[in-house]
């Protein structure tokens with residue numbers, strides 16, 4: 001979704017802002033722009049365009065020809081994912097105040113923009129876009145009395161909705177003002193320059209010392225100097241967080257796409273996710289971020305999981321873990337449903353909020369609702385310092401490294417690994433024995449190798465994809481631990497290849513969807529060698545009886561699938577509870593090659609954003 005980057009300092013402002021925009025491309029966008037304040041020039045220089053950052057660069061080369069423009073000491077940039085108004089030049093950010101002296105970039109939604117726009121229009125303000133954001137620029141102009149920070153603070157009081165904003169003014173070419181309410185802003189701390197971004201990927205190659213703004217914070221940034229005040233106008237002193245990412249992790253490293261790179265990173269990502277957390281001798285795990293002693297864990301009598309998309313499917317696997325290993329009744333709900341349904345939270349309920357980005361609006365709202373109802377919340381996030389991680393207060397980081405591809409891959413397998421470790425820890429405060437716990441912990445320690453061996457199947461999986469790349473409809477089926485794996489496989493295929501794909505419990509096919517099966521509609525049957533497999537084999541027979549080709553994802557050496565499948569993709573054998581990991585990796589590879597064969601823009605699928613920060 002939308003992305004913000006800003007810079008104050010003496011280096012190549014334009015180059016730094018544009019390179020930041022490139023780093024934000026993965027989030028999904030449809031237009032982009034930059035604004036630069038050139039000392040001595042009243043009108044801020046703005047260049048914006050629909051399309052890609054490369055289109056913006058072409059326009060910049062044509063429009064910003066003076067050295068003064070190119071060496072401006074302050075600049076902001078934005079990638080826009082349209083909400084109010086078409087993705088065209090007028091609606092792209094930055095937006096200027098009517099006098100051209102104030103430029104604003106904004107993530108979020110101003111809910112009362114129509115009323116503000118009407119009032120300002122009556123006062124003679126002219127609007128040049130259909131966006132909600134433009135009202136912010138005009139409001140700041142209206143409130144300006146010589147001090148940019150106060151003008152922004154006064155203007156923000158009139159807004160309802162959510163925002164992460166960065167503001168510059170030609171009257172203050174050394175000052176960038178930023179603020180946050182519901183949409184993230186991070187500040188990069190350097191000795192003699194300051195960077196601002198909605199996503200640390202945009203700035204992590206300049207600094208690893210980052211301060212995350214809280215809701216209500218207002219930042220005044222000068223080169224190498226930051227001043228933050230809270231919503232109560234009290235100065236905030238917050239130590240920077242060290243971001244443990246290196247730049248190589250946010251580059252493709254020789255792979256054609258981030259998605260493929262991240263698929264291949266899974267052995268290492270899983271090993272980071274489990275490192276130092278397995279205690280085989282005690283048959284348990286140690287997840288310090290949970291900050292729970294065994295007595296507190298033993299008191300939890302219900303778990304409620306909230307998540308969206310791929311994280312939701314990982315959560316489904318987690319539900320099975322908590323019920324199987326710890327006998328704790330566990331429910332899982334789409335976060336959007338949780339927040340509006342008035343869920344029942346009892347005293348000893350623990351909520352797990354699962355989110356790779358830690359910024360998904362619905363999951364964040366579910367966290368807040370659970371906290372309001374007095375629930376303990378544990379965040380399971382990948383992005384360190386993200387809003388869900390901070391607001392949950394406690395939880396477990398995945399340590400999977402940055403996930404850039406819009407299609408979530410390594411986050412899923414690491415979420416599954418973390419959920420298994422959590423459930424074992426809870427189980428050990430109940431009936432899970434030392435020896436059973438030790439077996440499970442040892443199995444988890446072998447997971448990176450299972451992932452590595454699954455990746456060795458890539459060529460074979462690509463050959464299957466080559467046969468089916470022209471199909472327009474797919475079904476994915478599975479039961480038990482394979483049910484969430486089937487749902488995740490269908491999501492992966494549809495989001496990057498645009499093939500219609502539906503995931504179903506294998507037993508549900510007969511209750512309706514089977515009517516759609518025919519020879520052009522392949523069925524991917526996830527049929528790892530686990531309990532319930534025999535029943536799935538019967539369901540595969542039923543599919544073939546309707547002429548649908550069956551592609552089995554099955555365990556090495558399991559010949560029972562051969563007679564009921566057109567194709568068999570092999571994955572390494574592992575204990576039942578870990579089988580979603582190799583099966584989903586195989587599905588990721590299949591989806592990737594299907595999309596590649598169809599010429600789809602894999603890392604930035606149409607209409608999708610990496611983190612969904614609006615409802």
Ligand code: M6R
Nearest residue numbers: 309310311355356357360407408
């Ligand atoms: O960052 P989150 O894990 O909260 O994101 C949740 C979903 O938006 C995300 O998993 C989405 O479904 C992906 N595109 C799936 O590949």
